[in-house]
Amino acid sequence: MTLGLIDLPWWGYIAVTLGLTHITIASITIYLHRHQAHRALELHPLPSHFFRFWLWLTTGMVTKEWTAIHRKHHAKCETPDDPHSPQVLGIKKVLREGSELYRKEAKNMETLERYGHGTPDDWLEHNVYSRHSAKGIALMLIINLVLFGPIGLTIWAIQMAWAPIMAAGIINGVGHFWGYRNFQAEDASRNISPWGILIGGEELHNNHHAYATSARLSNKWYEFDIGWMYICILKGMGLAQVKKVAPKLRLDTAKTKCDLDTLQAVISHRYEVLAKYAQSLKHTLAMEIDHLKDTHVGVDRSTLKRWVLADSKTLQEDERAKLNLVLSKTSTLDKVYKMREELMAVWQRSTTSKDELVKQLEDWCHRAEESGIEVLENFSRRLRCYA
Numbered sequence: 001m002t003l004g005l006i007d008l009p010w011w012g013y014i015a016v017t018l019g020l021t022h023i024t025i026a027s028i029t030i031y032l033h034r035h036q037a038h039r040a041l042e043l044h045p046l047p048s049h050f051f052r053f054w055l056w057l058t059t060g061m062v063t064k065e066w067t068a069i070h071r072k073h074h075a076k077c078e079t080p081d082d083p084h085s086p087q088v089l090g091i092k093k094v095l096r097e098g099s100e101l102y103r104k105e106a107k108n109m110e111t112l113e114r115y116g117h118g119t120p121d122d123w124l125e126h127n128v129y130s131r132h133s134a135k136g137i138a139l140m141l142i143i144n145l146v147l148f149g150p151i152g153l154t155i156w157a158i159q160m161a162w163a164p165i166m167a168a169g170i171i172n173g174v175g176h177f178w179g180y181r182n183f184q185a186e187d188a189s190r191n192i193s194p195w196g197i198l199i200g201g202e203e204l205h206n207n208h209h210a211y212a213t214s215a216r217l218s219n220k221w222y223e224f225d226i227g228w229m230y231i232c233i234l235k236g237m238g239l240a241q242v243k244k245v246a247p248k249l250r251l252d253t254a255k256t257k258c259d260l261d262t263l264q265a266v267i268s269h270r271y272e273v274l275a276k277y278a279q280s281l282k283h284t285l286a287m288e289i290d291h292l293k294d295t296h297v298g299v300d301r302s303t304l305k306r307w308v309l310a311d312s313k314t315l316q317e318d319e320r321a322k323l324n325l326v327l328s329k330t331s332t333l334d335k336v337y338k339m340r341e342e343l344m345a346v347w348q349r350s351t352t353s354k355d356e357l358v359k360q361l362e363d364w365c366h367r368a369e370e371s372g373i374e375v376l377e378n379f380s381r382r383l384r385c386y387a
Contacts (some may be wrong), residue, residue, distance in 0.1 A: 004149030013148065017155050021162040022200075024058045025050040028066075028167055029200035029227040030234075036063055036119060037070045041231060044239040050157035052120065056129050056136035059163050063125070065106040068116035072105070073172075074212055075115070077187040083111075084172040088186050091177045098168030140368075146158035164200050175205035182219055183210035184274030194223045210271040211246035219246060226289065252387035258362040260354060266361065266385035267347045273383070277343070278309045280379045281336055285309075288333045308337050335371055339364070 008016065031051035034040045043051075069083050086094040094101065105111055116355040120129075129136075137160060144152030144159075170192070189209035196203040196217060204217040204225060205259055211219075218225035234240035249269045253276045256260070266273055284308030285308060298364050307315060307323045315323065327334040346361050361383075368380035 004147050004152060006147050008148075010150070013155065015307055016148075017158050020058070020155065020159055023328045024163055025055060025166060025198075025200040025202075026049065026056050026227065029057075029202050029264065030230060031055070032061070032063065032066050033070065033202070034215050034227070036067045038213050039118075040213050040242070040244055042241040042243060043234070047234055047239050050304060052129065057140045058137065058159050059242060060137045061163075062106070062130045062133055063117040064112060064116040064130070066102075068112045068114070068120050069105045071115040072111050074209075077189075078176070082147055084168070085188075086173045086177045091173055094173035094176075095169045098357070099164040100174075102168055106141070106296070120135060138230055167202070171199060171202045171205060175202070179206070182205070182275060183271035184278060185209045185271050191223075194220070196223070196225045196227065213244050214246040215242045216245045232346035250387045251382070251385045253385050255385050255387065258358055258365060258384055260358060261329040262384065262386050263346075263354060263358050263361055266383070269386070270344075270347050274309075274340075274344070276382075277379060280375050284336065284373065284375050286331065288330050288336075291330065308333065309340070332373060335373060336376065338366060339371070339376060 030041075031043065031048065035043050035048070052063060055063075056185060070149075071166045072081070073083055073085075078085050078087045080088055082088060084094050084098060084101045089101075089111070119125075140155045140159065142152070145155045146152070148155060174192055175190055176188045177190065179192045180194075181190060183206055185206060189206040191206045192203040192206070200216055201224075202208070204219070204223060204379045207223070208214070215231055216225060216228040218228060223306050231240055231242065247268055249265065249272060285305055289304055301378060304323075307319060321336055327337055342364055346357055346364065349357065349360075352360075365380040369377045371377065
C-alpha cells in the first residue's frame with residue numbers, strides 16, 4: 001500500500017474510491033442523461049469535454065451508444081423492444097445482466113442510427129473515444145497503480161463495477177420494479193428513494209419518466225437531487241444553461257368552469273392528475289374492495305386496485321375479463337373506473353379541437369359532480385381550478 005505516489009490511511013482509500021465513483025455517476029447523470037439524451041440543459045465545452053473524457057477513463061462507454069439506448073428505452077418502455085425492462089425480462093436478469101443487455105443493444109445499428117442523433121461527431125470521438133473505448137479504462141488502471149500502488153487495482157475494480165451495478169442494474173431494474181410513485185406514468189417507473197445522492201439523483205426515476213426533459217429530477221419539497229445541485233453550481237459559474245424543468249401545477253380557486261388554461265394544465269400535468277385521482281379515491285377503493293370479499297372472483301386486493309387505476313390498454317385479455325366481472329358487482333367501482341378512462345381520453349384525442357376538448361372536460365366535471373360519489377365530486381371541483 002506504500003508503493004504508490006500517494007500513501008493514505010485505510011479510510012483515505014475508501015474516501016478516494018467513493019469520490020472517484022461519484023464523479024463517474026455525476027458524469028453519467030449530468031452529461032449522458034440530462035444533457036445528451038434529453039437535451040434538458042446545455043453545457044459549456046469545458047465541463048462537457050471533461051465528462052466525456054472521464055467516462056472514457058472510467059467506463060469506456062460511447063456517448064452515441066448510451067444516448068441511443070436510453071432514448072429507445074423511453075420510446076419503447078415496458079415493451080419487448082425496451083432494451084432493459086424488468087417488467088418484460090424479469091428483475092433478476094436486469095440486475096444481474098444489465099451490462100450485457102447494454103452491450104447487446106449497442107451492437108444494434110438500427111438503434112444507433114434512429115436514436116443516436118445529435119451526439120458528438122468530432123475528431124476525438126472518431127479517433128479516440130469510440131475507436132479506442134477500452135484503452136481509457138486500461139489507462140485508468142495504470143494511473144491508479146502509479147498513484148496508490150497495489151491497492152489501486154482494488155479501487156479500479158470498484159470503479160469498473162460501479163456504473164454497471166448502480167446504473168445498468170439498480171436504476172434500470174429496481175427503478176422499474178420497486179419504490180414509490182409521485183406520478184401515474186404509463187410505464188412502471190418508481191422512485192427508489194426521495195434522496196438522490198448515491199446515484200446522482202437518478203433514484204428519482206418516476207419523476208424523470210413523468211417529465212423526461214426536465215433537468216431537475218426532484219419534484220416534492222422533501223426530495224433531493226444532488227445532480228441538480230451540481231447543475232445549479234455549473235449554471236452559477238456560467239458553465240451550464242438549463243433549458244427545461246418540470247412545471248408546477250397552479251390552482252385558481254376563483255375558477256368555476258373549465259377553460260383553455262384548465263385543459264392545458266390537465267394535459268401538461270396528466271400524470272400528476274392521475275396520481276391525485278388515485279390518491280383521492282384511495283379510501284373509496286378500499287371500502288368497495290372490502291365489500292367484494294365474498295364475491296370469490298379470485299383477485300387479491302392489491303391486484304384489483306392496480307387494475308382499476310391502470311390504463312385498460314396495458315391489461316392482458318384475461319385481466320380485463322376478471323376486472324369486468326368485478327366491476328359488474330359494484331356500481332361505485334364501475335363508475336370510478338369508467339370516469340378515469342374518460343378523463344384519460346380527453347388528452348389522448350390529439351385530432352380533436354381545443355374548444356371541443358374543453359367542452360368534453362367540462363362535461364366530465366359535470367357528470368363527476370352528479371355521480372353521487374363525494375370524493376369524485378371534490379376531485380372535479382379541484383380540477384376546475386387548474387390554471
